[in-house]
Amino acid sequence: MAGSQASYRSTAESGEAHALETNNELAALETRTLGWTQIRTCLIAGAGFFTDAYDLFIINIASSMLAYVYFGTPNLPKDWDLGIKVSTQVGTLIGQLFFGWAGDRFGRQRIYGFELILIIIGTIGSALSASAVHGFNVLTTLVIMRFVVGIGVGGDYPLSASITSESSSTKYRGALIAAVFAMQGFGILASAFVSAIMVAAFKSAINNDINNLDLAWRLCIGIGAVPAVITVYYRLTMKETSRYTMAKVKDAERAAAAAAEEDESLKAKLVPTESSGAPTAPVLSSSDSPRPSGITEDRRVSYLAERDVDEKDAGTGTDGGGHPAPRTSQGTHFTTAPAAVVAPTEAQSPGYWSSFFKHYSQWKHGKILLACCVCWFSLDVAFYGINLNNGVILNAIGYSSSEDPYENLHQTSIGNIIVNLMGTVPGYWFTVFLVDRMGRKTIQLMGFGILVVIFIILGFAYNAMLEASVAVFVVFFTLAQFFQNFGPNTTTFIYPSEVFPTRFRTTSHGLSAASGKLGAIVAQAGFSQLRDIGGTNAFVPHIIQIFAIFMLIGFGFTFFLPETKGRTLEEISGEDEG
Known part of the structure; x- marks a missing residue:
C-alpha cells in the first residue's frame, strides 16, 4: 500500500502542478494584446466565411439566369427553386452537426480546412453541372453539388467560431468573433457585384441569344472557389488552440484521480501476480500511473494533444477502442480496462454523450443551449426567408419587373447591391465595433425588438406603402437588413462560442447553428409554397407578418442568456469552478 499511496500523492502533486501551469497559461492568454497572431486567426477564419456567404447568396442571381436558359422565364419553377436553395441549407445543417462533433472528437486543428475542401469540390462541381438545355440533368446535378457545398459551409460555423473564441483574450474576443462573421457581409456584397459585372459583360450576348446566360451563371458560381483555394492551406496548417489542449490535459488528470479512488477489489484486477497471473493488490508507482509511460511532465501537454488519433491510426497498444491499454509492472498490456484509467478528450470517451446529456440536463446549462437554439432558429426564419428571396421581393414591389x-437581371443585381451596401455590411461592422462595449445581450435584444416593429410595419402596411412610394418600402427593407446584422444574426453566432465549456463547445455550437439552418429550411420551404396564395406574390406581406412573430419569440428567449462581455470563457461556462 505504500507504493499505492505514493502514487496517489504523485498524482495529486502533478495535478496541483498542472493546475498552476494551466492558470499561468490562461493568464498569459487573457493578458495578450491584439497582435498579429489573433489578427491572422481572424483573417483565416473570416476568409472562409466570405466564401460561405458568396456561395450561399450568388444563387439568387444564378437561379434567375438558370430560369431564363432552361424555362424562358425570370423565375424557376417552385420545386426546382426550392430544391436548389434548400439542398444547400440541408447540407449546411448536416455539416454543422458533423463538424461540431468532430471538433470535440478529434480537435479543432485536425479537421480545420477539410470543410473548405468540400466547398471547393462542390463549387467547381456546381459550375460544371451537366448541361441539357431541354432537360433537367443540369438542375439535378446542381442540387447534389449545392448539397456538398452546404456540408462544407456548415463545418465552418462551429470550427471557426470556437477557434477564434479560444484564441482570443477577453478584451477583444467579441470583436474578433464578430469580425469573422462580418466577412459574410463582404461575401454577400461580392456576390451582388459579381452578378452585376457578369450581367453587364454579357449584355450583348444576352440580347443576341438568351442561352448565353448558361455560361454566365457558371462563371458566377465558379468564382466562389477562388478565395477557398487561397485559404485552405492556411487552415490545414494552423496550430491547435491552447484551451483545447489544456482541456485534454484536465480530462486526463480527472481520470487519474478517478483511478486512484477505485475500491480495492477493482484495483486488484489491474495487476496480476508474477507467479500465476491472479489478481493481487495493486502496486502502483509514478511509471505505472494512468498517464502513459515514457511521457514526462514537460512533454505532457503536447503529447496529449496528439496522442489519441495517432494511436488509433496505428492500431497498436490499444484496447480496441483507440485507447492505450493499461500496463503491468512488466510492461505487458491488458486486453480491457476501465474507462476511467485513460481519458483523452471527453468526446473520445465511451461516456462522452452521457456526460454531454448529464451536463445539459441541468437547467442552468440546458436553458442556455435551448436559448441559443431557439434564438438562432427564429432569426434564420426571417434572415434566409428574406435574403434568399431578395429577387422575388424586389420583383414583387415592382423594382425589377422588366x-x-x-x-x-441588371435591376435585380443593382437592387441587391444597394440593400447590402446600405444595410447588410454596415450592420455587421456596427456589431464588430460595439459588441464589447454594449454587450451581446443588449445588441440581441435591441435587434430582435426593432425587427418586430419593422416587420409589423412592412407586413401590415405593405400595399399602402407600395402605393405611396416604393422608395419608402426599400428604406424599411434596408433597415431590416441592418438590424438583423447589428443584432441577432451576429450575436447568435457569437454566443455559442462563449457560453459552452471547451469539451462541448464545437458540438454545442454545431447544434445551435443547425437549429438556425432548420429555421432557414422552414423559411425557404414556406416562402416558396406560400408566396403565390391568392395570386402571384400576393401572400408576401403575410409572410413578413409571420417573420415578426418569430422575432418576438427570439426576443423572449434571449432573456435566458447571460451577458458574456468582459468575462473569461472559463468564468462564463463554469469551468473555473473545477
Whole structure:
C-alpha cells in the first residue's frame, strides 16, 4: 500500500502542478494584446466565411439566369427553386452537426480546412453541372453539388467560431468573433457585384441569344472557389488552440484521480501476480500511473494533444477502442480496462454523450443551449426567408419587373447591391465595433425588438406603402437588413462560442447553428409554397407578418442568456469552478 499511496500523492502533486501551469497559461492568454497572431486567426477564419456567404447568396442571381436558359422565364419553377436553395441549407445543417462533433472528437486543428475542401469540390462541381438545355440533368446535378457545398459551409460555423473564441483574450474576443462573421457581409456584397459585372459583360450576348446566360451563371458560381483555394492551406496548417489542449490535459488528470479512488477489489484486477497471473493488490508507482509511460511532465501537454488519433491510426497498444491499454509492472498490456484509467478528450470517451446529456440536463446549462437554439432558429426564419428571396421581393414591389431579361437581371443585381451596401455590411461592422462595449445581450435584444416593429410595419402596411412610394418600402427593407446584422444574426453566432465549456463547445455550437439552418429550411420551404396564395406574390406581406412573430419569440428567449462581455470563457461556462 505504500507504493499505492505514493502514487496517489504523485498524482495529486502533478495535478496541483498542472493546475498552476494551466492558470499561468490562461493568464498569459487573457493578458495578450491584439497582435498579429489573433489578427491572422481572424483573417483565416473570416476568409472562409466570405466564401460561405458568396456561395450561399450568388444563387439568387444564378437561379434567375438558370430560369431564363432552361424555362424562358425570370423565375424557376417552385420545386426546382426550392430544391436548389434548400439542398444547400440541408447540407449546411448536416455539416454543422458533423463538424461540431468532430471538433470535440478529434480537435479543432485536425479537421480545420477539410470543410473548405468540400466547398471547393462542390463549387467547381456546381459550375460544371451537366448541361441539357431541354432537360433537367443540369438542375439535378446542381442540387447534389449545392448539397456538398452546404456540408462544407456548415463545418465552418462551429470550427471557426470556437477557434477564434479560444484564441482570443477577453478584451477583444467579441470583436474578433464578430469580425469573422462580418466577412459574410463582404461575401454577400461580392456576390451582388459579381452578378452585376457578369450581367453587364454579357449584355450583348444576352440580347443576341438568351442561352448565353448558361455560361454566365457558371462563371458566377465558379468564382466562389477562388478565395477557398487561397485559404485552405492556411487552415490545414494552423496550430491547435491552447484551451483545447489544456482541456485534454484536465480530462486526463480527472481520470487519474478517478483511478486512484477505485475500491480495492477493482484495483486488484489491474495487476496480476508474477507467479500465476491472479489478481493481487495493486502496486502502483509514478511509471505505472494512468498517464502513459515514457511521457514526462514537460512533454505532457503536447503529447496529449496528439496522442489519441495517432494511436488509433496505428492500431497498436490499444484496447480496441483507440485507447492505450493499461500496463503491468512488466510492461505487458491488458486486453480491457476501465474507462476511467485513460481519458483523452471527453468526446473520445465511451461516456462522452452521457456526460454531454448529464451536463445539459441541468437547467442552468440546458436553458442556455435551448436559448441559443431557439434564438438562432427564429432569426434564420426571417434572415434566409428574406435574403434568399431578395429577387422575388424586389420583383414583387415592382423594382425589377422588366420583361427584358437583361434589364431584369441588371435591376435585380443593382437592387441587391444597394440593400447590402446600405444595410447588410454596415450592420455587421456596427456589431464588430460595439459588441464589447454594449454587450451581446443588449445588441440581441435591441435587434430582435426593432425587427418586430419593422416587420409589423412592412407586413401590415405593405400595399399602402407600395402605393405611396416604393422608395419608402426599400428604406424599411434596408433597415431590416441592418438590424438583423447589428443584432441577432451576429450575436447568435457569437454566443455559442462563449457560453459552452471547451469539451462541448464545437458540438454545442454545431447544434445551435443547425437549429438556425432548420429555421432557414422552414423559411425557404414556406416562402416558396406560400408566396403565390391568392395570386402571384400576393401572400408576401403575410409572410413578413409571420417573420415578426418569430422575432418576438427570439426576443423572449434571449432573456435566458447571460451577458458574456468582459468575462473569461472559463468564468462564463463554469469551468473555473473545477
